[in-house]
Amino acid sequence: MAPPQGNNPRSTGSTGSGLRRRSLLAGAAALGAVGAMGATSACSRVATADIGDGGTLLDQLRAKKTVRLGLAGEQPYSYIGKDGEMTGSAPTIAKRIFKELGVENVQPFATEFASLITGLNSLQFDVVAAGMYINPERCEQVIFADPEYQMLDAFLVRKGNPKNLHTYKDIARSGAKMATGAGYAEIAYAEEAGVKNVTTLPDQLAGLLAVEQGRVDVFVGTAVTVRNVVEETETTKAxxxxxxxxxxxxxxVIDVGAFAFRTPETNLRDAFNRELHKLKRSGELLEIMRPFGFGKDQMTTITAKEKCKP
Structure with missing residues (x-):
């Protein structure tokens, strides 16, 4: 999900925020390359299980010693870093848990966020590892592990917040131009508040550029995502x-994010859950996620079952 490379003076420097911005852009470009590689390996797809038997995917993954993770290129959840390697809170958790489950290797498969569920159910990859929010609509299409985090939103606005935007209602009342990511839950929240002018962009860096250049008034994302892009780029305009x-x-509403699995594969989901809860009880989950901007306030005891209720 490479963002548009606008005419920005920071993109040409050799130090400081320009370097950070180029690093983010390089990571986005690498994400597209990994996605292309993943597409060429689709012939090795693992068949899904028959409904009702709990699935055999975990056994197949152990035999192959590899699990394919669906990534969406959103920091800090899952993305390709400036070194071309898969990173983010979700892939790091996945590496830890799948190792405990006897699956030594994790392989990234990059796609757009809005295509993650389709890609999972069409066997392009085995697990969605993108910090996906749990909601009843998605629960009809996939099964979720219990969430690894909870999250509120935040707005990315021009420096000084000239339109005084602090709530979705503020966006609606002011008639501000809003952007968010394709397939993001924030679209529904904006509609609920009466926001009329909503557009979608590839990711938070594209959102930052759009805000800086005045093409939109506000980009809406998860609080950690928005804070991280401001800190990483050292923007002086937003x-x-x-x-x-x-x-x-x-x-x-407090949203929660979790790993998603194909509906028949309850054996894999349940095994994953057992290891996840061990990490929660020991405190290791927070330590894994802390380098990506998460803190104690983002830890949660909410279950997938609770969030799947209509």
Whole structure:
């Protein structure tokens, strides 16, 4: 999901924020390359299981010693770093858990966020490792592990927040131009608040460029994502707001993110859950996620079952 490379003076320097920005762009370009490689290996797809038997995918992955992870190129959840290697909170968790499950190797498969569920169910990869939010609509298409984190939103706005945007209602009342990622839950939250002018962009870096250049007034994403892109690029033209709590039917929502599996593969999901809960109880999960911008406030005991309820 390479973002547009706008006419930005920081993109030509050799130090400071320009270097960081080029690193992010390089990572995005690498993501596309990995996706292309993943597509060429689709002939080695693992067949899904018959519904009702819990699935045999875990046994197949152990025999192959490799699991393919669906990534979406969103920092800090899953992306290709400037060194061309897969990184992010979700792939790092996956490496740890699958090693415990007897699967030594993890292989990235890059795609757009909105294509993750389709790619999973068409056997392009084995697991969605992209910090995907759990909601009832998605629960009809895949099964989720229990979430590894909880998250509120934040806004990316021009320096000084000239339109005074702190809630989705503020965006609606001001008539501000809003952008977010394709397939993001934030689209529904904006619609709930009455926001009329919503466009989608490939990722948070594209959102930053659009805000800096005045093409949109606000880019909306998860709080960690928005804070990280401001810190990584050292932008002087934009800033992150405080955390924003979305509302659905007038009630506050705290989103949670988790790994997703094909519906028949409950054996794999349950085994993954067991290892995940061990990491939670020991505190190791937080230590794994902390380098990617997560803290104690993002740790959660909410279950997938709770979030899948209509």
């Amino acid at each position: 800033e992150a707001t405080d955390e924003v709590t979305p509302l659905v039917d007038g009630k506050p």
